[in-house]
Amino acid sequence: MGSPRRRSRIGFIGAGAVGKSIAIALSRQGYPVVAVASRSYSSAQELAHIIDGVVAYQTPQEAARASDVVFITSPDDAIGEVVSTVPWTNTQAVAHCSGASSVDVLDPASMLGASVGTFHPMNAFSSVENGVRSLPGTTFGIEGDDEMKGYLRQMALDIGGRPIFLRREDKVLYHLSGVMMGGLLSAEAAVAAQLWEQLGMTRDDGVKALAPMIRQVADNLETSGIPGALAGPYVRGDLGTIRKHLQTLRARAPDVLPLYCHMALAGLPFALEKGALDPAKAKKIRDLVEEYKGLSGSGPTGEHHWA
Ligand SMILES: NC(=O)c1ccc[n+]([C@@H]2O[C@H](COP(=O)([O-])OP(=O)(O)OC[C@H]3O[C@@H](n4cnc5c(N)ncnc54)[C@H](OP(=O)(O)O)[C@@H]3O)[C@@H](O)[C@H]2O)c1
Structure with missing residues (x-):
């Protein structure tokens, strides 16, 4: 098996947001x-122009031949196809950066004797500039044999990241936790910002108002943890305010009501854990939210006979 080291020559197959960001960060650290x-x-070619010493090749096979360690940073669905077209040798190592796919997808390489691993940055990469900036502090989910794990762990530390080792059976659970915090939180932010159109403003106005809150929430989570970071009417037990929210959603944005109710119910155990909310008040809140959740958006809006 290949035994990757600090001075091993590194190649990338897939020059997108993640590939370019990691390549630039590694190069800055002397890899x-x-x-x-x-x-x-x-x-x-774009990546080759950014990093001194990088050669752009026409095919994955040529790039792999010039490298000791290869990162496959193509879309998830292309990893299997890419790995099976390269004639790997037992002096090489190959890793992919997908969070949802396990190391198994690299079996065609390990069957030819190459070391295999995964190196998944738990962050949202939408551009190379932001990607490079976000890597310090990013957690890297790593799988592989012992040598590969040691190499990738040191690599994560060298670019300021936080390495963790994953079991392959946990990979999807690990990944979906990230999607809940990334893509799905963005979707929730979009729904919340869209409500601003009903205030006579734009959803961009909503984003301007709400994005600083997301930053502050992230900061509160890092400094106070869970349940300390939880705040708002559910933690305070403000039943009157919660009822107003539910009535207003029912009347003015019934499509948002189920999402709001599900999120509120999911947060209640943590509000209780914080200790400020007493169990009797929590039960009243739960009953009220459950009632509205069941109503969803399908009934006649503006009808509040149960409240
Ligand atoms: N984006 C994120 O937030 C994020 C976070 C963590 C991990 N990841 C993982 O990182 C990997 C790359 O994601 P990304 O966001 O960087 O994707 P991306 O920006 O779409 O870049 C993918 C790159 O791969 C190239 N490519 C597509 N099909 C290919 C093939 N068959 N052979 C070789 N190259 C191919 C693309 O082609 P062109 O040459 O046409 O540009 C593009 O440059 C994925 O496994 C993803 O799950 C992404």
């Missing part, structure tokens, strides 16, 4: 990034 290929040659 020898030497090769790149992508679906389009122009994407590979």
